[in-house]
Amino acid sequence: TQLLEQSPQFLSIQEGENLTVYCNSSSVFSSLQWYRQEPGEGPVLLVTVVTGGEVKKLKRLTFQFGDARKDSSLHITAAQPGDTGLYLCAGEENNTGKLIFGQGTTLQVKP
Amino acid sequence: GAVVSQHPSWVICKSGTSVKIECRSLDFQATTMFWYRQFPKQSLMLMATSNEGSKATYEQGVEKDKFLINHASLTLSTLTVTSAHPEDSSFYICSASGSTYEQYFGPGTRLTVT
Numbered sequence: 001t002q003l004l005e006q007s008p009q010f011l012s013i014q015e016g017e018n019l020t021v022y023c024n025s026s027s028v029f030s031s032l033q034w035y036r037q038e039p040g041e042g043p044v045l046l047v048t049v050v051t052g053g054e055v056k057k058l059k060r061l062t063f064q065f066g067d068a069r070k071d072s073s074l075h076i077t078a079a080q081p082g083d084t085g086l087y088l089c090a091g092e093e094n095n096t097g098k099l100i101f102g103q104g105t106t107l108q109v110k111p
Numbered sequence: 112g113a114v115v116s117q118h119p120s121w122v123i124c125k126s127g128t129s130v131k132i133e134c135r136s137l138d139f140q141a142t143t144m145f146w147y148r149q150f151p152k153q154s155l156m157l158m159a160t161s162n163e164g165s166k167a168t169y170e171q172g173v174e175k176d177k178f179l180i181n182h183a184s185l186t187l188s189t190l191t192v193t194s195a196h197p198e199d200s201s202f203y204i205c206s207a208s209g210s211t212y213e214q215y216f217g218p219g220t221r222l223t224v225t
Contacts, residue, residue: 006154030212031212035216040219041219042117042204042206043155043204043216045213045215045216048212048213088154090155090214092212095212097143097160097208097212097214098157098160099145099157099214100157101154101155101156101157102154103153104153104154
């Protein structure tokens with residue numbers, strides 16, 4: 001079974017600061033997805049990256065897929081209190097559609 | 112587009128009873144549906160994968176006789192927790208995927224077994 005290590009697991013920062021969340025694995029994934037989850041709700045898809053080296057931007061969020069498709073990062077610029085939530089990375093296993101989730105990163109942005 | 116609903120959103124049941132949770136894809140045909148379980152402040156753990164019209168594939172350690180999954184149509188899958196016990200209390204989330212590899216998640220069902 002493929003594993004996905006996500007770090008940090010908890011992050012508390014001040015509004016305006018930048019941050020990066022990492023997901024790493026020794027295995028290759030067909031694609032990698034990033035989700036954000038609010039308490040008591042299901043995860044909401046932020047982005048899917050498929051190609052090694054791919055970079056996608058979503059406003060202040062920048063997502064990168066490693067060249068070897070084993071790792072990914074999420075960078076948030078000038079974080080705002082509204083960014084507070086649980087961020088999850090998930091790798092798709094061998095084109096099966098099955099997702100392996102990282103442990104999640106709980107982000108708290110203080111005003 | 113790509114909306115997935117779950118019903119109920121929360122349920123409280125007595126130990127020993129069974130509970131059924133529904134997962135529906137509202138605006139697309141879901142060839143595959145997934146069921147996850149999530150404990151507080153933890154990530155999602157895949158329980159099983161179901162394809163329309165065939166038996167579900169359960170992850171290691173998940174009791175198939177306890178967590179019954181039925182995927183009778185391209186828009187509906189159900190998870191039945193049989194003879195529920197307090198340790199089954201959790202947040203159950205389904206997801207659905209259609210023609211692409213992306214999964215769209217339902218809002219989750221909070222199960223509390225007393």
